Amino acid sequence: MRGREPDSAIEARGVRKKYPSAAPEERSALDGFDLTVARGSVHGLLGPNGAGKTTAVRIMATLLDLDAGEARVAGYDVAREGRQVRRRIGLVGQYAAVDEELSGLQNLVMFGRLSRLSPRAARHRAEELLEQFGLAETGPKRISAYSGGMRRRLDLAAGLVVAPQILFVDEPTTGLDPAGRRDVWDAIRILVDGGTTVLLTTQYLEEADRFADRISMLAHGRVVADGTPAELKARVGSDWLEVLPRAEADIPRITKAVRRWASGDIRTVNGRVRVPVLDRTTSLLGAAAALQDAGIALDDLTVRTPTLDEVFIQLTGAAATDDTTPADDTQKVPA
Amino acid sequence: MTSRTVTHDRPIDRLRRALADTWTITLRELQHWRSRPGVIVFNWLFPVLTMGMFIGLLGGAIGAATGSSYVDFVMPGAFAMAMFFGLEATMTAVCTDASKGITDRFRSLPMSGFAVVAGRCTADMINSLVSLAVVVTAGLLFGWRPDASAPAIAAAFALLLLLRFAVLWIGVFIGLKATSQEAVAAVQIAVWPLLFLSGVFIDTATMPRWLRAIAEANPLSATATAARDLFGNPGFAGESWFAENAALLAVAWPILLVLVFLPLSAATYRHLRR
Known part of the structure; x- marks a missing residue:
């Protein structure tokens, strides 16, 4: 049966x-x-x-x-x-x-x-x-x-x-x-x-x-x-560099400064710049130096390994709007 | 069934399974009684308490007015009331099962859909049989005596159970439709005016003419009046067409209600899939 x-x-x-x-x-x-x-x-x-x-x-x-x-x-x-x-x-x-x-x-x-x-x-x-x-x-x-x-x-x-x-x-x-x-x-x-x-x-x-x-x-x-x-997880890049500027106005300058370490599209999510990178430490050190040289004030700078949450934020954000900065309601991922 | 299915679904097998499933669901209801005996015993005693209250409150007044025993008058009405109260039990149980997801569990099992309702129906009829036995016993203790042949008495009980069968389907329908316990509570309150606006406890002749017509058309009045007649208990001579044809209506009303609410219930059950 x-x-x-x-x-x-x-x-x-x-x-x-x-x-x-x-x-x-x-x-x-x-x-x-x-x-x-x-x-x-x-x-x-x-x-x-x-x-x-x-x-x-x-x-x-x-x-x-x-x-x-x-x-x-x-x-x-x-x-x-x-x-x-x-x-x-x-x-x-x-x-x-x-x-x-x-x-x-x-x-x-x-x-x-x-x-x-x-x-x-x-x-x-x-x-x-x-x-x-x-x-x-x-x-x-x-x-x-x-x-x-x-x-x-x-x-x-x-x-x-x-x-x-x-x-x-x-x-x-x-x-x-x-x-x-x-x-x-x-x-x-x-x-x-x-x-x-x-x-x-x-x-x-x-x-x-x-x-x-x-x-x-x-x-x-x-x-x-x-x-x-x-x-x-691979779809959203192996690792992220996440940059939180003190002033949102700095975002274009940040994007420019860290571009050489990016392995894919740089996105801005909730005022944070996300830079997909291939090598965690090299890119973190390089980006940190470049941002300091550019004199940009930061609140946070970290390297993160993508979790399914992040995959989700990116995918559903992209599915909801074609904008690189998705609307706030698409950010709500189950806790 | 398509030719690809492996099962042997002969009609006789399906019927046998439907009956087995019906018994399983019935058994579940009986197990509920055991798991909360207080509630079920109170439900059985409630019509007796209500009846006792009416005998105490109205017995003297009405008995004196008519010169006959109020107990003999009111008991067949109290039997009809006990059957009518079954509406609440059915409705509450159906609504609880649907809202808690038990109905979905049954619908996800390879069981007969008919059995979900048939099991409820069997259990509720058994429940009402006990309830009826309790009220009849109480009536006998209060001094009520039927004065009729055995077949007539049997016919009276059959009419009472027919009324219970009819309100069962009203209960299933409302229980499936009600989206909340609040809606069920609203119907539980509405039961009372329906009960009072009938010839169950009181002589409809004392009512204003228009109200009297409504009360006598009430299915509860039809069953109560027909049962009084069959039990050989004193009643009141009605003057509307409804009162004169109580026996006919005591059969016709429940059948009409079943014809309306059984298909409605079945359709609502199927519409759970929408």
Whole structure:
């Protein structure tokens, strides 16, 4: 019952979705959304609030109809073969809740039964999952009495009742301490090793950087960049020289003074001059000397290695406006 | 189903699964009772408390005016009230599931969509059966006695449960439509004038003519009046067309409500995908 064996776990082409009743600027939730997720990979879908992450996942989980385009999950069309899709996916996090008034055990047994396990198999699977997530003792207690960490682990277990081919995971580690995060990620890793594909939406870019094989960055309802974390970072230059002048009027002079160390376009973001460089120390020392010679007063001068945050600022800024100084609202990257 | 699908989805298999899923959802509701027994027991006792209050407040006045026992008059009305109160239970439960994301969980599982509602329906009917048993027991303790044949009594209970089935679909519809608990609270308040503007507790003949027509047209009045008749309990002679045809209306009103609100609920459930 593995179904068709497609090359990609998820394949979305030109997906559009509008909410006619929403405020004008929020009406278009997805606007030509494309996504390809390789089987057995962890794929991060990142973007600020309102970029369309939730809408995209809800469409792929068959919770929401798309207006135009096509999306296939596990090889099945979400619009026409929803039942087949639902048999192969699991949802973790905000996308689908558990019943707070039931115990963890009762929830897992219920989801198992509704996923077509026999009563005995559902019970067995529930106990197995509780054991695996260290919830064996709290299993019979009501979920409303669970701690945050126990709650997260139960959320994850609820998405795994039928060992899904594709798991949609949202913010799996919010509110967890480092040990708790590690436990959750260990569990996800075991799944991926077993062949499960994971689509991860998260606000923690760091976490995506560490765990995702590939990342798609979403802004204004479409994917603006796609690649491995390393590729994405390489797109914005290996390292940055960041110059913060005391007076913004000095920016053209700074640009001129540091141009010879730039390995790409010099950009100004939020009053900071960003100079992509190839060699960190040489360019820092050289630029520092050149700026001093030019007599430009600075508030700060640093070398930075790009993080996904910066990739994001640059890409979404570029996607929002063609200006080299993007508007302030495009700067808001998830914390 | 396309030829590419591997599953054997014969209609009989689908039906069997839909029934199994319905039972799973029903069981979930019954488990809720166990997880908060206080709430559920209070819900069962609430109609009894309301009824007791009315007997205490109005029993003397109305009993003296008619020369018959107010308890015998009011009990069938109280049964109808208990069924009508089921609206709030259904509505609140449906709204909570939708707003908390439980409904989305069910919709993401390969289960029967029919079962989500059918399970709720089964559980709520079981709940109302218990509720009815509690009010009937209380009525018997207060001195209420039916004076009719067994089939007539059975018919009266059937009409009461039919009313409950009808308000169930109103509850599902409002619960799915309500975007907040505040909206649910507003409906919970609106339940009271609907209850008072009927022949459940009082003789409609004492009302101004126009109000009386409205009260007698109330589906609650139809069921209460028809049940009184079937139980052989004293009622009041109505004068509007509605009062004269209470038995017919006690069947027609609920059927009409189901015909309106069941398709509306189904459409709203499907529209969650929009």
